[in-house]
Amino acid sequence: MADGIDVFTLYQDVRDWHAVRGAGYEFCYVKVSDGDEDRADNGYGPAGHSAGLAMGAYHYAQFGDPVTQAERLVRRAETAGCTDLAPALDLEDPFGPDQRATDFAIAFLRRVAELGHRPCLYGNNNILGTVLGPAKAAVPETLVWAASYGAAPTVPYDVWQWSSSGNVPGISASSVDLNRGVIPVDAPGGSDVPLADLYTEDSMARIPKGGSEGGLERAVNYQLAVSMLREHDVVIAPGDMPVVVYGSYHWAWNAGTGGNPVTDPNNPVVVPVQGSYSYIVPRGTGKVDLIYWSDDDFTVFVAPR
Structure with a gap:
């Protein structure tokens, strides 16, 4: 839908x-x-x-x-x-x-x-x-x-x-x-x-640096739009500094769709420089709230499965 x-x-x-x-x-x-x-x-x-x-x-x-x-x-x-x-x-x-x-x-x-x-x-x-x-x-x-x-x-x-x-x-x-x-x-x-x-969709976004060290309360939220028709792979590729991911929250028009790859925001995922991190966004998702901090811009690639 x-x-x-x-x-x-x-x-x-x-x-x-x-x-x-x-x-x-x-x-x-x-x-x-x-x-x-x-x-x-x-x-x-x-x-x-x-x-x-x-x-x-x-x-x-x-x-x-x-x-x-x-x-x-x-x-x-x-x-x-x-x-x-x-x-x-x-x-x-x-x-x-x-x-x-x-x-x-x-x-x-x-x-x-x-x-x-x-x-x-x-x-x-x-x-x-x-x-x-x-x-x-x-x-x-x-x-x-x-x-x-x-x-x-x-x-x-x-x-x-x-x-x-x-x-x-x-x-x-x-x-x-x-x-x-x-x-x-x-x-x-x-x-x-x-x-x-x-209908196919794939996109690449340059995500601005933001947030600061100190936990979830100092993270920032960047919203990604995706097609609700299918599952997507989301790939995070850092710039010159690591990216700390506290969560990826997925939403349909009126409810969450699950699939957050970070089960404990107190233990975030650290994506190293020259590395990458990927996860699946469930079908039915229209918006992704990416919660992170990074001292440098980085790239997110979204591809339909």
């Missing part, structure tokens, strides 16, 4: 994508079009991608031609650099749970697939309850993004928008939509490759 957000530049001013990623969010949908009009993306696609998020685009549907609206979404997704995620159709007001919505969705999703992308359908329980069955029958590769606040969706889904009132570091906004599920990765041609196999 991964955590994600969706944003619209009119309402969510993302000022620090690294802070968003550091808070554990792994993917983001950006509203790029609405009916027959484009919406400003403010460069969110490349900026979020460079911070380690998978970025995608969504289109707010209006009455009209579903084919031209689908073509608008795909064009905007590609020009905005938001092609990590399956292009998503946002089907809500003015549509309702009826045949008109079903016909629109099928034509829209089919055109997205024809243009070489894996389509995604967003809606609430009410609309999806009517539209989802026929849409999946017509375009089987369609991913489902379901909105339901307070309780899990009553329809099958890949991503659940579980809140519309999130507060996310790095974003100036009264609220942010929060999502949870598989990362809805785009697959050219609607590939049947499992989503988790399409």
